[in-house]
Amino acid sequence: MTVNEIKGNKLAAVMKSARLLVRMNRAHADGRKSDTLYYQMLANYCERILKAKEEGRFFAAHSVFFPNEILYAMDIPSMHTEMTAWMTALFTGETADMLAAGAELGLASEICSAHRGLTGAYALGVLPRPDAILWSNLVCDNTAKCGELLMKINHCPGFFLERPFRNSDGEIQYLVAELKDMIGFLEEKSGHKMDWDKLSATVANMERQLEIYRDISELRKATPSPYHIQGFFQLLNTYYLFPGQPEAIEYLEAVRQELAEAVQAGKGAVPNERFRLMTLFIPPMYRMGFLEKLSQEFGAVSVTEPFFMHWGNGHLNPDRPLESIARHSYMIPEACSMYGPLTEESIKTITDSARDYKVHGAIYYANNGCRHTCATVKVFRDALSEIDVPMLTVDMDVVDPTFNSEDEMREKLQQFFELLEQR
Template structure:
């Protein structure tokens, strides 16, 4: 779908929710924030302002500080699935162009969108080596559009040498952005963006730890939704407002002593992906079995690092290591397993469902090690092969 159609779809969904008296304020804030993010893209294209494509793990706080509209082309595939209900036309276009069907469907959908020219042309592209190998192929897209690109190279290990290297990478990214836009980065604006990102992140962490409560105060699908919002709106007032509202609603739910699903019977852990094409399965598990997802790798904040607005570039480099998902899939795998084992008892997990995304080299490669660790803890585990899109 084109951006204009995504905006129309989100507006339609907002109208539906406004008419429902049971709609939570956070649900409306979520849709308003995502719609506003897409509208910024349309406005930038209309007014001739800087616009780029970026991967999911780019330091978007810098982009907000420099007033660069961006399309997270990885997350955009999921919003296309959410609004349109399918990505099949793009998968078919990519296959027809010779893209191997064995690779990650997310990247095949991006290629299909590009081939069908359903993506607004960028002024430049920001790619990254984390956490998926295929993100570096976005450089190929930059050549297709005859645009410049920058690839952030994230080191494998989170130590002092790795951190210093990544700080230099981010400094080079800033230089690239200044050259592409013709504007200098205002450090005061960046400090403010990092301050807002830190406020949202602190609430995000608090929400995650509220999930340890019995009964669980949220619905299964909400934890996955939080991740998308944080990646798109870190460094904005909208990001802070949303996570503060979710935190309030979670505390209010805990105060009732009741589960939002009725009777909670089973507490589940999803080590990798949600069943994104079939998210209604989560609602079905809640209704039929009282089974709720209380812990997942997509919204885990397991390290105690924090952002420091007074040292914004180094803070964003640290975030590149402790941020959710790269922390698990970018390695080393021993860190992922050690942290997973540590927290399983705190979240009182009864069972695990490993959604093995077909085509994901990192996730599929980790399956045996993660499942073996769960078996050693005598946690019943099932592995389901599923395509994410």
């Protein structure tokens, strides 16, 4: 059996779609090099997992913000649980069966759909069964609580990595000790040894990635802004799935190069840039194409997504890889803006971004299952209002397309653009 022939396998479906996009992009005269590299990376990512499964090699599933750079350094193929659910929604549009299976297990509809869907997918057997589940409490209760049920469904062991809430030296050392325990767990279960040189090299590459992310963010300040909404999802997926990986650096360098050329040529992401937008939280994955079209139609460009793209000024030290990985977990933009603690600094990040990127308005995608993020809707609306930046809140679900319709979303966005026009 080849990896393409696994019946009903959602990951195989994502891989097929990614490969198709590579071919289409290559065939297209105006196809971006970065897009080709991105979809190739995704296809390779899926293939690596599927092949490991096929060959009976150890592979692990891990939750969002789990430091999967450690898995790369140990040569353990890994699958990102939430991104797999999101990519399934994006590439296949087939999430209803997964969500229904999650409900059948007894998971309440208030639980984040990415977790319900993923658990349902495992219960249905439409994802390759991992040999270990790895999860942490970053970034919410859903991630903290998802692991044990996944272990039970997959009949496999697991490791819960506890990441302390606040950022003090004691808490960093706690996390470092947790990372060491986790490496010990993986060495025992997988038979793979940690390659410390490779881990240091990976951390060095993560530092390079951070620099490129910061450069890309800087380039997006240009008027007109050169990047498209789909690109944001690609950047996000890249740091979720490929921390410190050479192919990710190649992709990010291509993006940086393309944006630099566009800025130099005065070419924006849309032909006639009218509205510069701040995107808060993640737009619905399954509507990326729709949002892209809307962006073109209204000349509305997402120029900054501070919850995800504001990497601050911290640096990583490859000579101290575990401590760097621990510190990195406090640099992750989501960890600051979404998880907390909510400080004056996190609010300032939003208002400073609005000013720096010359934003006309902000759109907050309020994901039904993301309680702690939505709790900041009013805080950020109030902060933006003080600097005269209106904010629209769009209720949605990041995976479940039945939550609201395209028409409803279009109407809301259109009204918001009209409001911005009047200003």
